[in-house]
Amino acid sequence: xxxxxxxxxxxxxxxxxxxxxxxxxxxxxxxxxxxxxxxxxxxxxxxxxxxxxxxxxxxxxxxxxxxxxxxxxxxxxxxxxxxxxxxxxxxxxxxxxxxxxxxxxxxxxxxxxxxxxxxxxxxxxxxxxxxxxxxxxxxxxxxxxxxxxxxxxxxxxxxxxxxxxxxxxxxxxxxxxxxxxxxxxxxxxxxxxxxxxxxxxxxxxxxxxxxxxxxxxxxxxxxxxxxxxxxxxxxxxxxxxxxxxxxxxxxxxxxxxxxxxxxxxxxxxxxxxxxxxxxxxxxxxxxxxxxxxxxxxxxxxxxxxxxxxxxxxxxxxxxxxxxxxxxxxxxxxxxxxxxxxxxxxxxxxxxxxxxxxxxxxxxxxxxxxxxxxxxxxxxxxxxxxxxxxxxxxxxxxxxxxxxxxxxxxxxxxxxxxxxxxxxxxxxxxxxxxxxxxxxxxxxxxxxxxxxxxxxxxxxxxxxxxxxxxxxxxxxxxxxxxxxxxxxxxxxxxxxxxxxxxxxxxxxxxxxxxx
Numbered sequence: 001x002x003x004x005x006x007x008x009x010x011x012x013x014x015x016x017x018x019x020x021x022x023x024x025x026x027x028x029x030x031x032x033x034x035x036x037x038x039x040x041x042x043x044x045x046x047x048x049x050x051x052x053x054x055x056x057x058x059x060x061x062x063x064x065x066x067x068x069x070x071x072x073x074x075x076x077x078x079x080x081x082x083x084x085x086x087x088x089x090x091x092x093x094x095x096x097x098x099x100x101x102x103x104x105x106x107x108x109x110x111x112x113x114x115x116x117x118x119x120x121x122x123x124x125x126x127x128x129x130x131x132x133x134x135x136x137x138x139x140x141x142x143x144x145x146x147x148x149x150x151x152x153x154x155x156x157x158x159x160x161x162x163x164x165x166x167x168x169x170x171x172x173x174x175x176x177x178x179x180x181x182x183x184x185x186x187x188x189x190x191x192x193x194x195x196x197x198x199x200x201x202x203x204x205x206x207x208x209x210x211x212x213x214x215x216x217x218x219x220x221x222x223x224x225x226x227x228x229x230x231x232x233x234x235x236x237x238x239x240x241x242x243x244x245x246x247x248x249x250x251x252x253x254x255x256x257x258x259x260x261x262x263x264x265x266x267x268x269x270x271x272x273x274x275x276x277x278x279x280x281x282x283x284x285x286x287x288x289x290x291x292x293x294x295x296x297x298x299x300x301x302x303x304x305x306x307x308x309x310x311x312x313x314x315x316x317x318x319x320x321x322x323x324x325x326x327x328x329x330x331x332x333x334x335x336x337x338x339x340x341x342x343x344x345x346x347x348x349x350x351x352x353x354x355x356x357x358x359x360x361x362x363x364x365x366x367x368x369x370x371x372x373x374x375x376x377x378x379x380x381x382x383x384x385x386x387x388x389x390x391x392x393x394x395x396x397x398x399x400x401x402x403x404x405x406x407x408x409x410x411x412x413x414x415x416x417x418x419x420x421x422x423x424x425x426x427x428x429x430x431x432x433x434x435x436x437x438x439x440x441x442x443x444x445x446x447x448x449x450x451x452x453x454x455x456x457x458x459x460x461x462x463x464x465x466x467x468x469x470x471x472x473x474x475x476x477x478x479x480x481x482x483x484x485x486x487x488x489x490x491x492x493x494x495x496x497x498x499x500x501x502x503x504x505x506x507x508x509x510x511x512x513x514x
Contacts, residue, residue, distance in 0.1 A: 021097065025051060026105040033110055036166065039362045043118070043165040045106040047098055052161060055094050096150045099163055106165075113170040115362055120149035121164040168362035171414055176356030178419065179479040183348045186341050187484055190333045195326055198333060199309065207306035216265045217301055221246045223263060223272075224300040229254070231278065231292040242296065253279050256294060263296075272296045280387040346473045349480065353415050354408055361410040366403070369410060373402035416469050423475065427467045432460070435467055 028051045032044040099120070107114050124142050127135040143166055144152070155161055209222055217223065227242035228235055229252070237252060244251060247260040254276050263272050273295045282288045307313070309322070319325040377398050381391050391398075419425070433451075440450040454460050 021055070021101045022105045022108075025098075025102050026109050029102055029105060029109070031106045031110050033112065037363070038360050039169050039171055040364075041112065041167055041169055043103075043106055043110070043112065043167060045102045045163050045165065047102050047161045047163070049158070049160050052094075052098065052155060055098060056091075059094055091155065092150065095153055095155050096146070098155070098161075099150065099153060100146060102163065103165055107167070112167065114167045115170055115365055116168065117145055118165040118167040119143035120146060120153070121166070122149045122152040124152055168364050171359045171361060173357060173359035173414070173418075175415070175418055175422070176353065178476055181349055181352050181476060181480045183345050183477065183480045183482045184485045185482050186344055188337045188341055190330050190337060194333060195330050198329055199326070202329075203309050204304065204306050207304045209302040210305045212301040212303045213268075216267050217246050217263055217298075218303070219246050219260065219264060220304065222302040223266075223296065223298050224302065226297045226299065227251070228295050229292055230295070231287055231290055236284065236287065236292070244296065251294065253282065254292070254294065255279070259294075266298055268298050268301060270298050272298065280390065345477060345480075345482070346470075349473055349476050350412060354411060357411065357415050359411070359414075361407050361414070366406050366410055369406040370399065370403045373406055374399055377402060416465075416472055419472050419476075420468055423472075425468060425471050425475065427464050427471065431467055432464060435463060 025047070028048050030046045032046075034042045034044075036042045103118060106112075121141055121143055123139050124144075125137050126140055128138045130136050153163070212221065222243055222245050224241060224243050227237075227239040227244075229237040242251075244256075244259070244263075246263045249256055249259065256274055256276060259272070259274050262274050266272060273293060276292050276294055278287050278290050278292050280288055311322075314320070314322060314325055317325075319328070378391060433447075436451050436454060437447050439454075440447045443450065454463060
């Protein structure tokens, strides 16, 4: 770090100084605000020359006291020498402080409820090629964030300084009636067969696969044998000890549609043959989308054997009788169902708020959130093994779906913010800590480590908002008109969304990844 860096670093203002500058500028600056679109404003802030000179003088005075200038004792160097030696660093620093403080002072002075950081209009020099092929510097205007714009902002040496910002603002709207929202409470009860199925599933986790010497294969058996894949009369893949379950699945990225039916009822020594189509993203480019045949010669069959749920096992997990175990499972399942019911009721309240609150959301924020959602959805499809070509076919549908979802999510953010503000709904530190303790318990980790992780990843605010929204929804449910019955039917827009989701997964069908 250079001497100039050291000196100017010491000039960084603390929070109190920034606030002081902002307060001073609020009285000094002039602000002109124009509407330039839905929920977007142009804010032109003029910083008077006196404020600029005062800030520069203050910085040079501080620097003269601290900087070491050859030939002069600290505090004795002439102003012109200080300006020549450190002018560029001080100028850039003062520019950034003035612009950022002037912006904050301006939006406060005009009561602008801004969203996010502003963009600043600057003139940037770019090389453009003329008709003769010669590169010529051309000045173009651009809107840039403060961090980038400050490199191009030039404070005038004389006169006032006008800086133009563009900012998106929070929508202004009236909340719908919040009392008496009609909510249908689904009646979901755990039946005896549900308990039996859950116990069977849990017990299967104790099972082991054992060889089957005689008899025919049944669904979910595991077949071991020699596998070959043939395309255009050429064997393109072989595997001696391939293991496939008796169901449809993927093998080496190839969808084995119909394999379950073809493999059922076979025995050791038999061969299973299925016709397939190689995927669009197959490793061998020349073979992509071509028909092929998969053959598996059965050498071994394995079947899951599940031990009896006897008294000895029940006692080992803390139950004296099977009836006690069944009641415990039923209660656990009912608690889970009750949570699902509550979530459905909350969703009905969200849907009602979205239907009744009519307002636009800022376009820029919506677009950024849309891109985030599109990226998430595409990554999910990649991880499911959906070929790039299939994802590309539905790119427009993904973007349309994400755009609708982004707008709805943003509308809910504004609605929840306003409800919580008008009803003074807050989340205490104790409530946040209780939520973190539950997360830690479920993940079998220490509370302090989970809390540190949440803070370090920047998710503490997200947790706070989730807890606050849950409290808002519970307040609304407390004042709702609740009737017993089935959940509300999906709106037409929701049905279209569901169809789009289904369309993007046509390749997956019922197949399981190997």
